[in-house]
Amino acid sequence: MSSAKKSAERLIKKYPNRRLYDTQTSSYITLSDVKQLVLDGDEFTVVDAKTSDDLTRSILLQIILEEEANGAPMFSSVVLSQIIRYYGHAMQGMMGSYLEKNVQAFTDIQNKFTSGAGGGYEGKPFSPEMWTQFMNVQGPMMQGMMNNYIDQSKNLFVQMQEQMQSQSKNIFGTFPFVPVVPVDKK
Numbered sequence: 001m002s003s004a005k006k007s008a009e010r011l012i013k014k015y016p017n018r019r020l021y022d023t024q025t026s027s028y029i030t031l032s033d034v035k036q037l038v039l040d041g042d043e044f045t046v047v048d049a050k051t052s053d054d055l056t057r058s059i060l061l062q063i064i065l066e067e068e069a070n071g072a073p074m075f076s077s078v079v080l081s082q083i084i085r086y087y088g089h090a091m092q093g094m095m096g097s098y099l100e101k102n103v104q105a106f107t108d109i110q111n112k113f114t115s116g117a118g119g120g121y122e123g124k125p126f127s128p129e130m131w132t133q134f135m136n137v138q139g140p141m142m143q144g145m146m147n148n149y150i151d152q153s154k155n156l157f158v159q160m161q162e163q164m165q166s167q168s169k170n171i172f173g174t175f176p177f178v179p180v181v182p183v184d185k186k
Contacts, residue, residue: 009043009044009045010022010023010024010037010042010043010044010045011023011024011044011045011047012029012034012044012045012046012047012059013046013047013048013049014046014047014048014049014055014059015049015050016049016050020033020034020046020059021049031059031062031063031066034046034059034063035063038060038063044056046058046059083095
């Protein structure tokens with residue numbers, strides 16, 4: 001695929017009958033085809049054919065749901081429950097950003113290992129088979145490094161929260177707040 005074609009974002013229209021139409025290829029496609037676009041790194045947007053509402057996120061979530069239902073799930077029930085608890089919480093935006101940056105960091109590390117310039121074996125990039133072998137041998141060590149990273153992130157977050165609470169007490173501690181006592185009307 002040429003770089004000019006690759007840089008142009010694909011438009012996929014979703015019709016009321018739930019069919020997906022790829023305007024670039026002028027053909028109907030399946031959710032599996034959309035998954036392949038993601039795996040290939042192709043940029044695309046899914047819109048409602050009638051309203052032009054952006055449906056990209058809902059289609060991606062649908063792909064994740066199918067992947068979670070088939071084979072080995074990536075998310076445990078505990079993790080999914082914790083994520084759900086953040087919706088509507090003041091920390092929702094921060095959590096989304098945190099997850100996005102950590103997934104990007106993980107992707108960058110994986111790309112470094114799999115690219116010919118930063119890793120590989122005898123100057124060749126890692127093939128999927130080599131990556132599997134590497135993870136079988138190095139997986140426990142990498143898991144330990146990731147756990148250390150998570151622990152450090154958690155400690156930094158707790159320190160930040162404590163500093164914010166301390167600063168809030170210093171700022172608001174100077175105001176003479178009088179506690180409100182409810183009056184019992186009888």
